[in-house]
Amino acid sequence: xxxxxxxxxxxxxxxxxxxxxxIAAALILYVHYxxxxxxxxAEEIPFERLGKFMVAFAILxxxxxxxxxxxxxxxxxxxxxxYRGSTALEGWKVAIDYNCMGCHTIVGNxxxxxxxxxxxxxKAGDGDNIKSLLSAYAGTKFMPFHLSDEEIDAxxxxxxxxxxxxxxxxxPMKDNDYSFASSFDKNAVRWYESFxxxxxYWVLTVVFTVFLVFGMFYWYARG
Amino acid sequence: xxxxxxxxxALPFAVVALVLFLVQLIAGGFLAFYYINPDLLSGxxxxxxxxxYHLNALILWLFSATFAAVFYMTPMLSxxxxxxxxxxxxxxxxxxxxxxxxxATLPVMQxxxxxxxxxxxxxxEGKEYVEAGRLWxxxxxxxxxxxxxxxxxxxxxxxxxxxxxxxxxxGAAGTFLLYIPxxxxxxxxxxxxxxxxxxxxxxxxxxxEIAYAGAIxxxxxxxxxxxxxxxxxxxxxxxxxxxxxxxGIVGQGHHYFWIGTPTFWIMLGGVISxxxxxxxxxxxxxxxxxxxxxxxxxxxxxxxxxxxxxxxFGFVGVSLLGLIQxxxxxxxxxxGTWVTPSHGHECMMAFAMGAIAxxxxxxxxxxxxxxxxxxxxxxxxxxxxxxxxxxxLATSFGLAGTVQIYHYWILAEPWQKVLEARFxxxxxxxxxxxxxxxxxxxxxxxxxxHLLFPVENESYQPPEVKRSWFTTFEGFxxxxxxxxxxxxxxxxxxxxxxxSSVLQxxxxxIPYSLSAVAYIGLxxxxxxxxxxxxxxxxxxxYLE
Numbered sequence: 001x002x003x004x005x006x007x008x009x010x011x012x013x014x015x016x017x018x019x020x021x022x023i024a025a026a027l028i029l030y031v032h033y034x035x036x037x038x039x040x041x042a043e044e045i046p047f048e049r050l051g052k053f054m055v056a057f058a059i060l061x062x063x064x065x066x067x068x069x070x071x072x073x074x075x076x077x078x079x080x081x082x083y084r085g086s087t088a089l090e091g092w093k094v095a096i097d098y099n100c101m102g103c104h105t106i107v108g109n110x111x112x113x114x115x116x117x118x119x120x121x122x123k124a125g126d127g128d129n130i131k132s133l134l135s136a137y138a139g140t141k142f143m144p145f146h147l148s149d150e151e152i153d154a155x156x157x158x159x160x161x162x163x164x165x166x167x168x169x170x171x172p173m174k175d176n177d178y179s180f181a182s183s184f185d186k187n188a189v190r191w192y193e194s195f196x197x198x199x200x201y202w203v204l205t206v207v208f209t210v211f212l213v214f215g216m217f218y219w220y221a222r223g
Numbered sequence: 224x225x226x227x228x229x230x231x232x233a234l235p236f237a238v239v240a241l242v243l244f245l246v247q248l249i250a251g252g253f254l255a256f257y258y259i260n261p262d263l264l265s266g267x268x269x270x271x272x273x274x275x276y277h278l279n280a281l282i283l284w285l286f287s288a289t290f291a292a293v294f295y296m297t298p299m300l301s302x303x304x305x306x307x308x309x310x311x312x313x314x315x316x317x318x319x320x321x322x323x324x325x326x327a328t329l330p331v332m333q334x335x336x337x338x339x340x341x342x343x344x345x346x347x348e349g350k351e352y353v354e355a356g357r358l359w360x361x362x363x364x365x366x367x368x369x370x371x372x373x374x375x376x377x378x379x380x381x382x383x384x385x386x387x388x389x390x391x392x393x394g395a396a397g398t399f400l401l402y403i404p405x406x407x408x409x410x411x412x413x414x415x416x417x418x419x420x421x422x423x424x425x426x427x428x429x430x431x432e433i434a435y436a437g438a439i440x441x442x443x444x445x446x447x448x449x450x451x452x453x454x455x456x457x458x459x460x461x462x463x464x465x466x467x468x469x470x471g472i473v474g475q476g477h478h479y480f481w482i483g484t485p486t487f488w489i490m491l492g493g494v495i496s497x498x499x500x501x502x503x504x505x506x507x508x509x510x511x512x513x514x515x516x517x518x519x520x521x522x523x524x525x526x527x528x529x530x531x532x533x534x535x536f537g538f539v540g541v542s543l544l545g546l547i548q549x550x551x552x553x554x555x556x557x558x559g560t561w562v563t564p565s566h567g568h569e570c571m572m573a574f575a576m577g578a579i580a581x582x583x584x585x586x587x588x589x590x591x592x593x594x595x596x597x598x599x600x601x602x603x604x605x606x607x608x609x610x611x612x613x614x615x616l617a618t619s620f621g622l623a624g625t626v627q628i629y630h631y632w633i634l635a636e637p638w639q640k641v642l643e644a645r646f647x648x649x650x651x652x653x654x655x656x657x658x659x660x661x662x663x664x665x666x667x668x669x670x671x672x673h674l675l676f677p678v679e680n681e682s683y684q685p686p687e688v689k690r691s692w693f694t695t696f697e698g699f700x701x702x703x704x705x706x707x708x709x710x711x712x713x714x715x716x717x718x719x720x721x722x723s724s725v726l727q728x729x730x731x732x733i734p735y736s737l738s739a740v741a742y743i744g745l746x747x748x749x750x751x752x753x754x755x756x757x758x759x760x761x762x763x764x765y766l767e
Contacts, residue, residue, distance in 0.1 A: 051465035058472035065491075069484045070414040078410050089410050093339065096349030096408070099332040102271025107482045108559035109416060110351050112627075113257065113270045115638045116559050123635075144266035145333055165413065168489065170481030172556060172632040178726060180555050184486055193486045201490040 074189045076164045083127045083157035086150065091158025094151050103143075107167060114142070119171045121163035131156045225589050227298035229305035234589060234674075235315045236291035237582050241667055243284035243322065244575070248660050250277035255656055258642070258649045268330075275329050275354040281571060282352070283322055285431075286363075288578035290314070290370060292438055293395065295585040297377050299445055300388060306376035307369075314369045321362045325355045343408050350415065352423050353405045360406050367399035386457040387440030390464050394434025401425045413483035420478040427541070427570055428471035428499065435577040436463045436506075439530060442584055447519050455516050459509050466502035474499045477549045481558055493551040500542035500710075504703055507538045507752070511696050514760055521760055523587065523594055524683060525602025525669070529580035531757040532610055533573050538703070539749040540569020540617065543710035547741065553717035556632065561645060562624030562717070565617040565742070572613045576606075579666065586670055595679035601669035605662045610753060612658025614746040619651030621713075625738040628720060629731055685761050693751070694758040696765050702755075706748045713741030 078088040095101075101110035104117050124130045134155055138147040147155070169176040169183035176183070188194045225231065253264065253273045264273075298305055305311060328346045331337055332354075338345040346356040355363075374392070378384070384392075405422025409415040440456040476492020510531075521527045544566040548557045557563060583602060587594045623645040630636045630644040672678070688694060716737030724730045759765045 048461070051461065051469075054469040055465060055472070058469050062472055062475065065487075066417075069479065069488070070411070070417050071485065072411065074485060075411065075413050075483045078412070092410070092412060093344075094335070096344055097332065097335040097337040097347065099271045099275065099347060099349040099354060101349060101351050102274045102332070102354070103269075105559045106412065107416060109419075109478075109482070111271065111274050112559070112561050112564070113274075115641075116631075119559075141262055141265045144269060145335065147335075151335070162412065165483040167481045167483055168486055170555060170558060174635070178633070178721065180481075180489070180551065188486065190485070197487070201487060 068190075068192075071190070074166050076161055078158070078161050081157055081161045081164070083131070083160060084153045086154035086157050088154075088157040088161035091154035091156070091161070094147075094154050095158055098145060098147075106162065107165065108170065116171055117159060118162045118165065118167065119173075121159040122171075122173065122175075124159075127156050127160055130159045134159075225295075225591070227304050229308050229311075230295050230298050230585075231589060232305065232308060232311045232315075233291040233295035233585055236287045236294065236318070237585065237670075239315070239318060239322070240284045240288035240291060240578065240582065241670065243280045243287060245663065245667070247277055247280035247284065248656070248663055250274075250280060251656055252660065255649065255653050258646070259653075269333055272330055272333055275332065276326065278352055279325055279329070279355055281575075283318075283325070285574060285578055287318060288582060289395065289398075289434070290318070291585065292578070292581040293370060293374060293391075295581075295589070296391075296438070296441055296445070297374055300441065301378045303377070305373060307373045310369050310373055314366055317362060317366050317369075321359050321366070324362075325359050328356055328359070329354060331356075348406060348408070350405075350419055353419060357406065360402070364399070364402070367402075371396070371399070385441075385444065385453055386460045387437045387444060390433050390437030390460050391441060392437075393464075394430045394432070394437055397430030398426060398434060401430055416482045417479065417484060420475060424475050424478055425471070427574070428474060429468060431574055431577075432467050432471070432537075433464050435533065435574065436460055436467075438577070438581060439533075442526075442581070443513070443517075446522055446584075447517060449517070449519070452517060455513055459506075459513060462509075463502055463506055466505065467499075470495060470498040470502060474549075477554060480551055480554055489551045493549070493554075496549045497546060499549075500538075500546050500707070503538045503542040504707070507534050507703055508700060510534055510756065511699055511765075514765055515696075518766060520685070520763055523584050524599045524685070524761055525594075525606070526580045526583040527760060528603055528606040528757045529576045529583060531753055531760075532576035532606060533580065534756065535610075535749050535753045536569050536573035536576065536613070539706060539745055539752070540566065540613075541573055543706055543745060544569055544617065544621070544713075546707075546710045547713035547717060550714060550718070552721060553714055556628045556717050556720045557624060560624040560627045560631065561620045562628070565619075565621035565624060568620065569613060569617045572609070576609070582670065586673055590673055592673060592678045593680065593682040595681065596683045598669050598673055598678065599683040601665045601672075605665035605669065606757075608658045608662030608665065610662075611750060612655045612660075612662060614655070614749055615658065616652050616655025618742045618746050619648040619655060621742040622651075622738060623648035625716070625734060628717075629725075629734070633720070633726065685763065688758075688762045688764075690764050693754050694762055694764045696755060696759050699752065699755055702748055702752050706745060706752075709741050709744040709748065712737055712744070716741055 076088075078092060081088040095106075100106065100117065103111050103114040105112065106117050108116065108118075120133065121130055124133060131152060134147065134152045137143045138145070138152065166187050166189065168187055169180040172178045184193070184195045191197060250273050253268070254270065254277060257264065257270050257273070261270075294305060294311060331346045332349065337347050337349075337356075340357075343357050345358050348354055348356060374395075378388075381389075401422050403422075404418040405420070407415075407418060409418065437460060440460045443456055444452050473491055474496035476488040477496040479488035479492055548554055548562055548566060587598070626644050626648070627641055631641045636644075692698070716734045719725055719734045719737065722733075724733060
């Protein structure tokens with residue numbers, strides 16, 4: 001096992017134990033404060049500390065999840081994917097220069113005036129097809145700006161990169177059975193993305209939800 | 224004249240906000256026009272350029288209105304004039320220059336002549352909501368620093384702050400800080416999108432929500448000087464902030480389903496973002512309690528209406544239209560279609576109404592003129608036109624999006640066909656947008672008239688209006704529950720796209736009719752709720 005793996009595992013174990021410890025602590029505090037609030041005078045704000053704790057917990061959670069979310073192992077490297085010598089990274093810069101996102105969506109985000117680019121790339125399949133689409137549309141009334149040949153190559157590389165993003169099967173296509181649910185194991189890169197880990201998430205999240213909803217309405221009922 | 228002379232410094236910011244709001248609406252009109260005739264402007268001002276104006280004008284005018292509110296309220300709270308008034312004047316100049324700078328450099332996206340320094344884009348950043356170049360971001364950030372410094376130097380020691388002020392300060396500081404991550408350039412599209420949502424989502428669901436809750440709380444405390452108010456407001460602010468923050472921070476996950484981030488977000492985001500409806504539902508219910516507990520007539524009716532607008536759009540637009548599309552099973556279908564902007568437009572309108580409510584409140588005080596009848600009647604017209612207009616627009620987007628799902632994802636039609644399928648709903652968007660625009664005319668003219676011309680001497684007194692179901696709180700909690708029910712119908716509608724009934728047998732009427740019932744029903748409920756709340760308080764019908 002090399003050092004990187006050890007680090008990753010340590011990290012993942014920390015992440016899970018933090019999550020479980022957080023939920024457990026929240027529950028204990030909740031019970032404690034629920035009992036205390038029953039006795040408390042109406043003057044003070046019940047659950048003040050619990051509320052602050054919940055916010056702190058949510059912030060901690062997002063801090064822990066951030067490095068896992070941008071995990072470079074999950075998606076292709078934009079500097080490695082190339083088309084005729086241009087890298088996807090160069091294409092991404094061209095895409096920013098021309099603000100493709102102001103007309104198209106990219107992984108579903110952006111404007112809805114033109115087709116979704118990840119989808120276009122998946123349907124086109126290979127670089128040459130993508131390039132011919134780009135050459136066909138650039139400079140037309142749909143896309144009234146000039147793209148040089150190099151820019152088109154770079155954009156093609158970038159769209160090949162979009163095509164290979166691990167998007168949990170989105171967008172809906174016949175090829176993926178119109179289902180993201182079948183992708184859990186197929187798209188899992190780390191163990192915490194596998195279907196087994198999902199069962200753990202289910203339990204944890206249901207606990208979290210019950211706790212929050214119940215707590216909120218309890219707060220409200222108390223006025 | 225206001226109590227403190229330096230409060231007048233809020234005025235230029237208010238005017239800038241009004242002008243930029245107009246720019247935003249005009250840009251929106253051109254965007255709609257693109258769907259009617261795509262050829263006319265193409266090559267002169269491309270769709271993406273106009274859309275960048277639409278979004279950046281919005282962001283800038285919300286900033287400007289927030290600055291106005293801050294400079295108006297800070298002296299009242301600290302009971303002395305603003306510190307560093309020269310800096311505030313400088314800020315006004317910087318704001319205008321930055322706005323001009325942004326608008327002048329955005330067209331670079333039509334030629335691709337962007338400038339890159341140290342791997343960061345300087346003139347155009349080319350990502351939704353953060354199109355403005357890095358050059359301008361730096362200036363905007365310096366502007367934020369000025370506001371922070373002025374406020375910090377003017378306010379008394381934090382130990383004396385009421386909770387509402389804490390909320391406003393935390394919210395405002397959050398808005399400033401969260402502007403950074405979304406702007407950075409990352410090599411990976413995934414990382415870049417991941418952090419762009421920190422700006423966009425945490426603004427709406429976190430910082431702005433908290434800031435506006437705080438601002439409204441402060442407003443209530445300032446206009447109704449009763450020690451009971453502070454207690455009620457404190458409690459309300461506390462719950463709102465805690466609930467919004469807890470569900471909103473992890474609820475972020477609904478943006479991370481399909482952008483290349485790990486699958487655990489489907490679970491976390493799916494479940495926890497559903498909880499985001501709780502704080503907003505409670506806020507709507509809480510407002511009844513506050514009104515009942517205070518038993519005071521509200522002195523500024525236009526502002527009251529727009530505050531009600533935040534509550535109702537917060538509940539129906541932000542949380543329920545959001546609920547329809549936040550489940551992974553429905554988001555899977557609606558992501559990347561026109562269903563999304565139906566929610567987005569009502570969300571942003573909620574904040575716009577917050578800013579407008581604060582402007583309406585500040586202006587009579589700054590001019591020292593009474594809140595006269597014309598001011599109120601134009602203000603109310605502005606509210607209803609904007610409110611109903613935005614609902615019409617959002618409904619059209621939602622229905623068109625549902626049609627788009629079928630034609631684009633399931634039939635996999637070419638894009639021109641998809642545009643054709645969406646086209647029947649474009650008139651709805653145009654009509655809704657037109658109503659909002661008319662509302663703006665009333666809004667701007669009521670304010671300009673108050674600023675520039677003499678007004679009637681008498682303050683507006685609400686007429687005696689007979690009690691009816693439409694002007695009392697009766698049944699309001701039931702409407703809240705009913706609205707959630709309609710949102711669940713909408714959820715079922717989108718989810719039914721996954722059923723074999725639609726996929727295999729093509730029973731497309733199922734999702735279509737469920738969506739129609741949900742969107743139209745939610746629109747009607749929103750109008751009823753606004754009528755009961757706003758008119759109920761105006762006419763005093765909530766008093767027993």
